[in-house]
Amino acid sequence: MSFKLSCVGFAVCSALASVPAVAVAEDAGVETANIERISVMGSRFNDYKVGSAAGAMRGDIDLMDTPQSVTVIPDFVTDEQLARNLAEVLSNDSSVTAGSEKWNRQQFSIRGFALDSGNGFLVNGHQHWSHYVQPVETLQQVEVLKGPSSMLYGQSGPGGLVNMVTKKPTYDRIFDLGFDTDEYGSTRFQMDAAGSANEEGSVRYRTMLVKQDTTYWTEYQNGENKERDRLLTFLTLDFDLTDDVTLSVKYDNTSDKAGLDSGAWLYSSGDKIGQVIGEEGKIWELPWAFIDINVVNMGADLQWHINDDWQMKLGYNHQQYERQRFGSSPTYTETPENGYKVKPFDRHDDWQYKTAYVDFIGNFTTGSFEHQFLIGANMLDYYYQQQAQYTKDAVVVMPGQSINPNVNYQNATPKNPSEYHHYGFYIQDLITLTDSWKALAGVRYDEQKKDGAGNNAYAVSPKFGLIYEPTDFGSIYVNYSKSFTPKSSVVESKDKPDVNDGLNLKPEYGTQYEIGTKWELFDGGLLMTAAAFDINVENRVITREFDQPDENGHVQITSQEGEQNHKGFEMGAQGQLGDSWFVTSSMMYLNAKYKNDPTLDGKTPIDAPKWSANVWTRYEMTEELALNFGAVYVGERFADTGNTIVKDAFVRFDLGATYNWTYSDTEMSVRMNVKNLFDTDYLDGGSYKEVTIGEGRNIGLAFEAKF
Template sequence: MAFRLSCIGLAVISSISANAVFADDAVSADSIERISVMGYTFNDYKVSNATGAMRGDIDLLDTPQSVTVIPDFVTDEQLARNLAEVLSNDSSVTAGSEKWNRQQFSIRGFALDSGNGFLVNGHQHWSHYVQPIETLEQVEVLKGPSSMLYGQSGPGGLVNMVTKKPTYDSLFTLGLDTDEYGSTRFQMDAGGAVNDAGTVRYRTMLVKQDTTYWTEYHNGDNKERDRLLTFLALDIDLTDDMTLSLKYDNTADNAGLDSGAWLYKSADKRGQLIGDNNKIWELPWAFIDINVQNIGADLQWHINDNWKMKTGYNQQMYERQRFGSSPTYTETPYETGYKVRPFDRHDDWQYKTAYMDFIGNFSTVSLDHQFLIGGNFLDYYYQQQAEYGQWTTVMPGQVIDPNVNYHNVAPKPASEYHHYGFYIQDLVSLTENWKALAGVRYDEQKKEGNGNNAYALSPKFGVIYEPTDYGSIYVNYSKSFMPQGAVNNIEDANHKMNLKPEYGTQYEIGTKWELFDGGLLMTAALFDITVENRVITQDLANPVGDVNKITTQDGEQNHKGFEMGAQGQLTDSVFITGSMMYLDAKYEHDPELDGLTPIDAPKWSANIWTRYEVTEQLALNLGAQYVGERYASADATLGNAIVKDAFIRVDMGAAYTWDLQGTEMNLRLNVKNLFDTDYIDGGSYKEVTIGQGRNISLALEAKF
């Protein structure tokens, strides 16, 4: 499996990494910055602010919105290898399908869109692949509509991934982890100052991962994955008040293809798995090859004591070859076979984003302001080239020659659009105990073709009452929008009709408290989200000629519930992070879906992860995840008939740290799914993900 990587990127990373190893002897061991992965001396379970929630470093107690911050310290303890394992630390996030090696999620029951549901350092990020997590300092889950700050996005929320920063002090870490299937992951992390003055700093990472999955094709071959990740970040102090940050990363990811497992839909076996739980319906030659590069620059200028300016640009270049077999769902694959259709497809996405923010902290009369005004821009480009073969019926284990090559077919016309928005927000301290937030955003999307231009206003209001310095109570009103384009079906009575954006409106009331001398953050929130202008297409009662359908926007969707969370230190030796959510999610005013619950929207979900420090060198971990009953179907034919059972998965771990001739060594043993629980994870009955059984992992890390 071949990797494509910028030679320049490798050369720069290698040279800077070598600089870290042979750092000046004048830098003592005591001055080395400890970015702890398995050390146990800091309260790194609790984070006090989220950069993405308010587009600035505003304390979570002053943020009138539910936000969960998952630090890398916790996910390193868990030996997390992908974003799904990171987000399992927030019960408001539900795993969806992993079809075609993509990880999909819902927040508060609303699906996250791969085009606008994910951010990296506040930039919109095309997330059509398994996200690399080794470069992340923390992951922020912003709950509810966030269109006021980020433009088009779903009503459930956003995921903002914050990358690691360059360091002043020298840092060099090597790590290796493996599991019982023989998978390996090698990591190198280096950072420090390039010059004596410390005005140029760097952070570089290299990750090589070779994964053997527990699932296998019907010929007995295991699914495999090879991944190479390179990352380089530079901070350059242009003046005492101005810093330029540069970032480059490249992900080369090649893996066998898996389109998901199947569940029976017939009444006598409904919801049961078809075939063995470790079998893949794709043919064994199917694969996906992804190469993603991000090149970005950010500039921060402290204009004076009251104002600063932040601006940035990022270009994401995403290329994917998907060579698949298109297995078609059937309940009788072992009796009658199932249909496959070979295809070879190449996709090219280009994502260019830019922003500029002015942030002010000032007073007028007796009011203190935390003020934001800015704008952001997105330029989207996509082109596809694909060849498809003939449909063929095969029996499980039978292999056919794909005989397709996307180079044989001319590319389809490219799709492009431009999106920009302007926003203004003010967090005002009215009195010692009361604060108010008000903001509004204007957006435009421009795209060639009928019905593809969209305009929207997105307001946001909040009130915060702080009875003490360590607690707050807030109410929140916010909106989201998603452009819908136009009806494109000559058999539809409303063919070429411009569709209005889909709007989401949220009302939320919540509270946040810092307890145990600020060591533990407790949160709770009640929310009610309604989506309007949902697109509905139904058959005409009285067709006229070829016109037999009609599309309207009369549909609605309502999700309401409550959440609770805790992060931090309970005692000198006990640390905890956990959450729970109750959710009541329904489609409304829909002739086919009215009263149904969306797929993968459980009523109850919860998670917990704990650490107990036995000694300064030994620590134990115990965690659990509960996901309630979910539906694997939500359509006019089956309704919510197919149910996935609730499950509890228990994980545990232990870590030991010691000094080896001045080098800090960390050894970690983790057991995921300790009791080998059988469970069905996200996805519909045609593409469901099967939970992995017990898996033992071992990791060794050295900090120089």
Template sequence: MFTIKKSTILVAAALSSMAVHAHQDAVQEENMTVMGTQHGYQADNVSAMKMEMSQLDTPGVIAVYDETLIEEQGAATLGDVLKNDASISAGNTRRNRERFYMRGFELNPDQSYLRDGQFHLANYALPIELYERVEVLKGPSSLLYGKSTPAGMINLVTKKAQGDFHLNVSQELGAHNHTKTTLDVGGALNSDETLRARLIGSTAKKESYRRHKDGSAVESERMVGALIVEADLGDRGTVRLNYDRTKDDGHIDMGSAFFQNGDLIGTKEFVWDMPWAKRHSTVENYGVNLDFELSQNWMLTTGYNRQNVDRRTIESNWGKVFNESSKKPNYDPKTQTWKVMARDTFEVFKVDTAYLDFKGEFELASMQHKLLVGTSYVDYKKTDQQDKKGTLGKLSINDNKIIAKPTDLDYRKGKVNEFERQTLGLYVQDYVEINQQWHALAGVRFDQEKNKDETHNNVLPKFAVIYHPSDESSVYATYSQSFEPKDPVAAKYKNAGEKLDAERGELYELGAKKEFFDGLMLVSGALFNIEKNNLVYDDRDTNTMHQDGKVRHRGIELAADGQVTDSLSLSSSLMWLDARYLDHPRLEGKRAKDAPKFVLGAWANYQIDDKNNFHLGARYEGQKYGDPYEKFNKPAYTLVDLGYTHRVALNDSLDGLVRVNVNNLFNEQYLRGGCNHNAMYGDERTVKATFQINL
């Protein structure tokens, strides 16, 4: 059983009454034909499927959060967008790198993210201002993209150059000295609009309410710049060039520390890290994409992207601040002191990705086929150096003293470590329209991952059946697999160097979708069962690594997205999840870490008139555990957000916009993700104002 707070019930009732009242009005209105591919918050087709497929034809759950929703909510990070999805819960942000869990599985930054359908290393604060929408692919995506968790993947779709000239300038001001300035300008570079460009730039600064021991604030600063150029190749294709650079600097905050029973150590505002513990990262992406029509029925799409990541991290703590099971815990609860250390790490990542797809439509054996044949390649290189010091001294949590950074701390003293892997994938997928009601999808992928020590070969099938009871509905059943290659056993274990097989997942999913209000609203539901085998775990008694663990995550997802009336748009989702270890020497029967049993969320936009919009959102997240031993309890919480947008015509060609967003309206205290006995407190009530001019 779960308990929903009064604020959740009030918000749900308000949203329901708005929707019912609006629907009653809509029944009396004359039907209208709506042009375009976006209705409210409901997307007609999904780019991550690599072919044109409507939501009704897609045998799985894919949630799409578009630019309209992102702007209404004033989203500054990917986490601000993904909070709309009930299947996703937040992980830690210790080094300003957001982590997430989907359907109870962790989304790893080196295998769970895509950018325009290509592998993307997401180990930095992703600049949401560069993306026009975020697509959440539920379930294994290994058929099209190779290595991935069994939960799914995140696809970030970049903004495109447009033919019409536009100039948007916005300024955000908010709590904790938050400022953000954004410029977005673009249009055609020639008279016939066959050459187009877009330039995006932003700079942002923010403080946290949390404070170091000396009273100084935790600060962050980010600068983003991007250039997109598109050119038409006659009437048959388009080539797109892109470059962007993100520079992110700020303090490190490992979050609050807790005893195993959940009691907070120190205060909510206390920062364990020293003021000199900082991160500096620079990320560059540049690439080219080509879409070319080979014939009336065949299309070629190909692309290449290079990603460079330089990251320096200077730390004063790592690991757990306090761990009851440790013989020498870092924090001593008797003296209320802890050890301060120092570590300087510099990492360089270079990732080359490329793909080549052939897509065609044809008739065979009186059935319509949509065929995809493709290949993808990823070359991942990492180089790192590290220098670290032992205990610099001890500090008390009860005073304002700090320990200075060692003057001789320098990563260049450390050994240079290099790692490289190449991944090659070959895949074929056929979507068959057997008749008007019955459709099927079948595919197989061969994937090979190589490094200097070993080679992993994997063959992955996928099969789905879709039945259309009507033109406005579909029912589907899907089976698919995932794989996650593992590195050899680390040197600290007795069986060091032993090779490990890939961890493998299997998904069985049954779902249904139906459109309402002339296709403007999509309601979907899914039952899923995911089992992950070959789970790697450590045996503490023998100090060895084993690989025979098993977990099972099963649940229900419901969603309603779209436009209820001309005035009301709604995005909502619900998930019930049972995520447990099935085979594990210490965790059998236990729930997975940071996997709430029940999550419910909704966001509504009501257009009062052509100048004013009112926004209302809420998210209820049920109780979860901060560790896999079911000891560190994280209570359930409810967040309510409000927003208001006012537009004004400054002259015939210039429009102005003012938006105010209030997040966490009732100032709810809640815990986000973390590392076992460490956790991040969510933001308190914050108010942010946006001023925008559009030409």
């Protein structure tokens, strides 16, 4: 169709981007004791461009010296977009594709590989259990690390990682109040306060409070809208114990209760294949279904500047995650008007995630070579226990009909807890060979111990990179890196005896080769990047069922065979194109295939589009008024592993405007955003049994006051 040509054109054009410039003023000749910290406020600074990503190299190394594709999404951009969740933040990077949002979880893929809830996400470099909608109000920036990152973070997928960096305490006083709403009646109140707790500034704080009540556009079969109620509290403190030692402590609590939605259904056969079953926006879960989550994070980080060349970083975090899921488990059918099956359940889950790390970072010289050296270790202790009660038999209901769920998880016996311990040791060296050449070498050893025979895993993950800098503002790099994801042993179920029951599965390994380039243009105001990559994964787990049981009664076999290969290229730009024009954008081409697979050979994974792109711009009409325009393009994707159900490509346009003014020394702003400006119908992430329907046009209004 003719639209395809314009989509590709948009994908290429949206690779252009911009960022505001940063001005730094410094007074000379003033005694240290009399130096006054000055905060320069204004809209014309380069808030679209960030120079480093702490997660990429476990240190503050410039992105130009990082032989890896990294996208940093600053909070300035996502605040402009009135982002409400991590999916809206990550839409600013086209290498990230949204997946299913079933049961109020947001799932993602990077370069076509799904991010695991347990090892695909980090908060300030700590592994993070992400089985819930991540709060974004506390984030200073989000870093998308492309490709295998096991050398620094251990078990993780081949596509990359998402590192969420939280806001820090400040020396200067901050007190901001914000409120936003939309046409559905959703509201969000925010308070952000920071500053020094004593006159010397040796104790600093940052605290945030967010109260959100969301009314969704989707509704249950009886006409009731899905709703969500969330309360977030956040507190972090910095203590300067000495001139060289700083202790940071952090606490946050998310209480999040919402109606349950297991996703929409698409026809999988016939003339209507790929179309939505039933009325769009209708939820198949019964209206009493809900999910109630409470997450607490408590942690501390210590930074010690040993001398001018060496520093030590030490951190610990304990994440306590509790969830009650009271659901109806609707069963997919293409004829729900004739009735569909539900099987109510009540389930309580308890996850405990304990993480810790210690890093020694140093700069030294050997001969004519300069070294930026890292040696460290990290650990993860995982605990999980489930308590659940399920109804014995499924019940058939008609659309709009409800039943009384007679289940209570407290009546069930808790299952035996699942635990494992993960340890890793790593060493990395970024070596300056000449004025134009740098080399990176690193290696990591991992060990995972889990209860039960055959559940221990060991892995060595190397990483190599080479950087050539032909000018002071440009670099070209190549890298080689590996990822690994431990697998447990095969455990057969009662109704499906397995030939390989008890087999100890090998870890899944991913190998990437990447070549890329980075350029800072317009006096450093615009960062442009490009990268080509080839990622291959082996030791995939495959389960096949027999048509008839074999002579020993086995009905299936689980083994490790086949590969998954994803190759492509991506481009991006963040920065400033003119005095008043700022842009961030990216695009990606992806060719993702299964290889040597007995059932999926040559097929493409679910939600892996060939083309994707995004752009978000800011144009400052005056000192007070700024306009925004954005667009997101996602190409055709498959909704099933057999590649028979296609979700069409779409382009979604967004529009926004901000007006700033000052009243009685208080800076104020009002913002209006229109998401999905042309009310485009589209299908977002998820398979045909749990797809997310794209939200229609939604007008949002926000007010902020900085006292």
